[in-house]
Amino acid sequence: xxxxxxxxxxxxxxxxxxxxxxxxxxxxxxxxxxxxxxxxxxxxxxxxxxxxxxxxxxxxxxxxxxxxxxxxxxxxxxxxxxxxxxxxxxxxxxxxxxxxxxxxxxxxxxxxxxxxxxxxxxxxxxxxxxxxxxxxxxxxxxxxxxxxxxxxxxxxxxxxxxxxxxxxxxxxxxxxxxxxxxxxxxxxxxxxxxxxxxxxxxxxxxxxxxxxxxxxxxxxxxxxxxxxxxxxxxxxxxxxxxxxxxxxxxxxxxxxxxxxxxxxxxxxxxxxxxxxxxxxxxxxxxxxxxxxxxxxxxxxxxxxxxxxxxxxxxxxxxxxxxxxxxxxxxxxxxxxxxxxxxxxxxxxxxxxxxxxxxxxxxxxxxxxxxxxxxxxx
Ligand code: SF4
Numbered sequence: 066x067x068x069x070x071x072x073x074x075x076x077x078x079x080x081x082x083x084x085x086x087x088x089x090x091x092x093x094x095x096x097x098x099x100x101x102x103x104x105x106x107x108x109x110x111x112x113x114x115x116x117x118x119x120x121x122x123x124x125x126x127x128x129x130x131x132x133x134x135x136x137x138x139x140x141x142x143x144x145x146x147x148x149x150x151x152x153x154x155x156x157x158x159x160x161x162x163x164x165x166x167x168x169x170x171x172x173x174x175x176x177x178x179x180x181x182x183x184x185x186x187x188x189x190x191x192x193x194x195x196x197x198x199x200x201x202x203x204x205x206x207x208x209x210x211x212x213x214x215x216x217x218x219x220x221x222x223x224x225x226x227x228x229x230x231x232x233x234x235x236x237x238x239x240x241x242x243x244x245x246x247x248x249x250x251x252x253x254x255x256x257x258x259x260x261x262x263x264x265x266x267x268x269x270x271x272x273x274x275x276x277x278x279x280x281x282x283x284x285x286x287x288x289x290x291x292x293x294x295x296x297x298x299x300x301x302x303x304x305x306x307x308x309x310x311x312x313x314x315x316x317x318x319x320x321x322x323x324x325x326x327x328x329x330x331x332x333x334x335x336x337x338x339x340x341x342x343x344x345x346x347x348x349x350x351x352x353x354x355x356x357x358x359x360x361x362x363x364x365x366x367x368x369x370x371x372x373x374x375x376x377x378x379x380x381x382x383x384x385x386x387x388x389x390x391x392x393x394x395x396x397x398x399x400x401x402x403x404x405x406x407x408x409x410x411x412x413x414x415x416x417x418x419x420x421x422x423x424x425x426x427x428x429x430x431x432x433x434x435x436x437x438x439x440x441x442x
Pocket of ligand 1: 154155156157158161162163164165199200201231
């Protein structure tokens, strides 16, 4: 672990911790508590579970998370086919391998026809959600995207389309929604202004990021927010602010994964990431917002060979598998060594589904909407 790694020192509140240990046992109340705790209380709890909790306590937390999630989704695990369709990006986020100033990044852009081919392949494999992800690529105007989305919905009417293409105007989001897009992923990355400014250049603002998320929700998308775990300058206080923001936004999906440095960024030597805090935070997020669709992310599988499996056991219930043409898969390099085989590859769907069954999960090949968006609910 590098010396750059920052930790906050927390004052230990014995009363609080014993109360927490009590609720952590038979815990019927932790969910309600997480939904009303203030920043200091949340920071203490997060610090405790991330740094001091025993393996047994974390296992209890994971069990509670799974039980609460199962009330809404049973033991189902939902699959998404991920199509990374453009590695061009106009932005310069300090942590990202695709940032515009990284002249060594390999840039590619799939044509709409190539994207449709990916959908066809994914459909035959069994996917009923396609996640279209890219950098903020000006080539993909509203017109081009709307045409593409309409075509996907026409060819695959029983599938959901999720977009993950960054910040756009209200009108742009509205057109995409009207063209048929169902969901939108836009990680907020951090709900703290100072922390945001340490990860992004001045032209990007937390204010606009959050506004985009509220706009997406107002328009009617199923919305996903999220953040990197252990990112530079993250503290338990900033994490507490993330929890408070998420409980205010009430997103339908939350994507979190360990921060993994990219060698062509200022954070190249930041520190060696692990899965442990992400697993604890997945459990706590599931407990706070039990209906949320929670992916065991690619980043989790990248830092730990068993990371995605552990993520599901900690309370996650979604797996995104990569459908991008193989020749481009390693070029969508947000961070180093990104997992694109094994638990990351769409080609392994059948094998993975079998493995999930052996772990007691139920692989689900429906669209896998947020529970309140499911027909008949
Ligand atoms: S994080 Fe997203 S918006 Fe930022 S540089 Fe990378 S691809 Fe672009």
